Amino acid sequence: MPDGYSRSSRRLSILQCVLFCALTGGLAASGIVYDYSRTQELARQRLEHTTDLIAQWIIGAFHASDYLLRDLSGLVDTEILQHPHPDPQAQRRLTERLIEKKDSLPHAFLVGAFDRNCIVTHTNAIVGFDASERSYCRALRDDPSAEVFVTPAYVNNLDRINVTQARRLESEMGDFRGMVAIGVDLDFFSAWLDRIDVGRAGSVTIVDSAGLLLARKPMLPEELGQRVVEPRFLEAFASEDEFSAIAGPSPIDGVVRLFGIRQVPDLPFVVVVGEASRELFSDWFWRAVVSTGMIVLLWLLSVLFLRNHLLLVRQRSQLVRVAHFDPLTGIFNRRHFEHLADLAFKHARRAAVPLSLLLLDLDHFKPINDQHGHATGDRALLAFVEASLSVLRETDLFSRWGGDEFVILIEGDEADARILAQRLRAAWARIELRNDQGAPLSLTASIGIAGTHPAVPGELDSLEKLLAQADAALYREKQANR
Structure with a gap:
């Protein structure tokens, strides 16, 4: 019983430790994953x-530049957007005013006015440049609803990367009459x-x-x-x-x-x-490291606790074994047998079942110890107990009563006890025991039997009375054998 209990307790403790580690590890991993997310x-x-x-x-910057384009469109009369220009001085004056306005916008480096054919008429770059294939020209010329257009980056005719923002110029009828545009560099x-x-x-x-x-x-x-x-x-x-x-x-x-x-x-x-x-994820990484370290430390503490607990369970099992079992043979000792027998008598009274007791005394055991040594005597006792256990039921109580005396308490009447006695004798006859020199030794035992029915008035109602009767029967058998 103690060994089975301790094994069960160890398995339960180990399972609890594993579940604890799995639960804490899962919670920690979930927390780390949640923290990462x-x-x-x-x-x-x-x-x-x-x-x-x-x-x-x-967006705000291009709104500001669009204000500039609106200002520029107010300076330009679409009727004078011609190339070549018929009045070079007028062309120069308008160009200077366009450049002056352009300079008020940081990072704007190009300004120009275009006629209805997208030919540059006024600019600080190349007058007469045909921009009809540029995206800003097509967008404003071909789409009457488009008022302003901003291009992606491209390389202009000055071999410089820029972005162009252009505003449509139209007649009172809504016809495309040209446009004004500025170019901003990437510093913008x-x-x-x-x-x-x-x-x-x-x-x-x-x-x-x-x-x-x-x-x-x-x-x-x-x-x-x-x-x-x-x-x-x-x-x-x-x-x-x-x-x-x-x-x-x-x-x-x-x-x-x-x-x-x-x-x-x-x-x-x-x-x-x-x-x-x-x-x-730097802060998250260190939080994860700290959390992992704490979990590992918790696991180590739980393993240490489990180790100490298993040691206590083992010590408790050993104490139970010392308190309940004979240290040599491993069967019940006298004190524990008396406790179990008391419980058996109470159960017999409630269930109205008979009890029988067999008192066993090994024959000529003292000469075995004296002639062959205590080691051989111990082997003899172990062989005797092992052979006896082979025919006993799990419910039978088997105890070393003292020295070479043993006692068995069973549920059953005296007839059942006598049948068990015959089976015990047959089991003892099969024992193969030799001394240190290899010579065979035989083991026999005298048996005293006593039975009772605790539920019947006048029957023996205690272990002491049953032992006294079995001891008397044992004495009579030994006298008869001698």
Whole structure:
């Protein structure tokens, strides 16, 4: 019983420890994953806000430049938009006024007025240039509803990358009569980026709808005007979603970032803000390390607690064995047998069942110890107990009563006890026992039997009385044998 209990207790304790570790580990992992998702979501919200802020700056800047174009269109009489101009002095005066207005807008380096055929009539660049194939000319000339148009970046006729913003000039009937336009360089876009803080390894990028790099922080002058060829970014640029977020290495410098990508409404530009993953998840990483360390420490403490608990269980099992079992044979000792016998008598009274007791005394055991040594005597006792257990039931109580005396308490009458006695004698006859020199030794025992029916008045009603009767029967058998 103690061994079975301790094994069951050990298994239960180990299972509880495993479940505890699994539960705490699962909770910690869930917390780490949730913290990661939350960190990523907060970063996405920051990127959404930052890209929107930059987009609004760009929109505001082009609104300001459109005010300039409105001012320029007020200076231009469409009737004098001719090339060649019939009055060179008048042409020069208007051109100077256009340039003067242009200079009031930072980063505007080109200004021009165009006739109905998109031929430049007044400019600080090349007079007579045919812009009929330029996108801004086609857009304003071919679409009566278009009032203003902003181009993506392109290389102009001065071999310089710029963005052109043009405003339609029309007659009172709404016919296309020409346009005024200004060209801004890429510094126009870079001016807004110095105000944005995205960390030491973050980046802010402005590209046009074709993927040409217009501005970037940190600065990479050699990359300006180059096409961003990363397919994931081109897909985001072409998306109908105003804002999207993707993660991965930058196509420009290879740094892994979480990117927020925003289309600037009604303008051919895209704002890309990236937060470096190593900075974005730095705090999360250390929180995860601390959480993992705490869980590992908790696991180690639980294993240590389990080890100490199992040691206590083992010690308790040993104490139970010492208290209840004979240290040599492993069967019940006298004290525990008396306790179990008392319980058996109470059960017999309630259930009205008979009890019988067999008192066993090994024959000539003292000479075995004296002649062959105590080691052989111990082997003899163990062989005797093992043979006896082979015929006993699990419900039978078997105890070493003292020295070479044993006692068995069974449920059954004296007839059942006598049958058991015959089976015991047969089992003892099969014992193969030898001394240290290899000589065979035989084991026999005398048996005293006593029976009672505790529920019958006048019957023996205690272990002491049953033992006394069995002892008397044992004495009579020994006398008869002698």
